[in-house]
Amino acid sequence: MSCLGFAETTENDVCDFDDSLAVLLTRSVQSHTSHSEVLDYILQNSLSVNHVECKDEYKVQAISAKVKGLFNTSKTAKNVKVDDIVYTKYEHFSGKEEDGKTLSDEDNAAFNIVLDCIIAKYDKHFANVKRNMLTVALSRKNSVYGFDSKLDALLDELQISRISMIEGISKSALRWQCERSWARLWIQDDVPSLKKYNENNYEWLQTTSRNFIKQYPESPYTPVLQALINDSLMQSLVNNEEKLDIQLYEEDNRHLAFGLGFLIGKPLLGAGLEAEKTTFSAGIAQGRLQIMRFVAQVQCDMYFNSKASAVGLNGLFGYNLEFGDYGLDLLTGIGIQQFLEDKDSTVYKAYSFGLQGYKRIFFTGLGAITPQIQWTLKTFKYKSPETSRRRRVYINQFYIGAILDFVIPFSEIH
Known part of the structure; x- marks a missing residue:
């Protein structure tokens, strides 16, 4: 990892690992490149870290500030007008070549799950709102948020427009690709129990991780996701999750x-x-x-x-x-x-x-x-x-x- 400017993690310092990961993800989502660097980092370093909550308050504040740049809260024409809403800045790079390697749907899915993981870990409100949006989409009560499809719970119109311009394809073709590749892990119909899915603010993240492991059982990312989204950490986050119902507020006019x-x-x-x-x-x-x-x-x-x-x-x-x-x-x-x-x-x-x-x-x-x-x-x-x-x-x-x-x-x- 010396090529990235980060020393390899040799101690169980979860704060430093998470901070480095947040920096790499920020660089990647801003430039829409360097996806393989993020994937290499988690493959090389995640298993040597004990993934618990960071206890250093100063570092927690610094990482929390970084992850706020990894999602949007903006509203567009099709979005809800008064409810809180969050959109992870997911990347769509299946089929692209980086560092001599063609990146796959598997790589794309792992990247986006890790992106959600680091945000949810350091932003309790994000986890709460994301849970609500995905629950609404899976229960097919799309009118609550004005969604036309389940994919609208993951990608807003601005993201669809941006990615389709970068890819040089129509928005409908992009939607079709996403729904049949990485995005399906978030919006599969076979969620065992919607009640269980909605019982805490992190079940959606665990379910998506389990869907990945089921889809790619031999993936090198399987032990990575099991480490990052381990039961002990999730229970700790649940114990301290945002308990309030999602707040209503005036439409963001900024x-x-x-x-x-x-x-x-x-x-x-x-x-x-x-x-x-x-x-x-x-x-x-x-x-x-x-x-x-x-x-x-x-x-x-x-x-x-x-x-x-x-x-x-x-x-x-x-x-x-x-x-x-x-x-x-x-x-x-x-x-x-x-x-x-x-x-x-x-x-x-x-x-x-x-x-x-x-x-x-x-x-x-x-x-x-x-x-x-x-x-x-x-x-x-x-x-x-x-x-x-x-x-x-x-x-x-x-x-x-x-x-x-x-x-x-x-x-x-x-």
């Missing part, structure tokens, strides 16, 4: 969203603008950026009668409220308003206030078509072409339209 769109509508010109004739208006270009609750938007408005009669450019910013896939923006901003006269044009500084509602309709894990409805009130000091006097005027704008939106949860931004 994401980055950006999009471009088009709006069309009707302006209602206030008193003092009788000289300006318009029949309809268009937000010919709208750019929207959302960072958590903050929204910034640039919008170009055009007003038409028989030809373009006015144009406005507005910079808006404000606060966002989201309720599942629905959202509301509270906006204010400043811009310019230009009226196109027969021989001349006049530019005014305008202030805007508005509301904007929308619904995201996801077509991938990240992309959405987002219909919008918008109302803005624009005000500026207008110079009448008839009297040359200035007075404050108002324009009410009502728009409908859509933007092409891309939403990236912060947990996916490395």
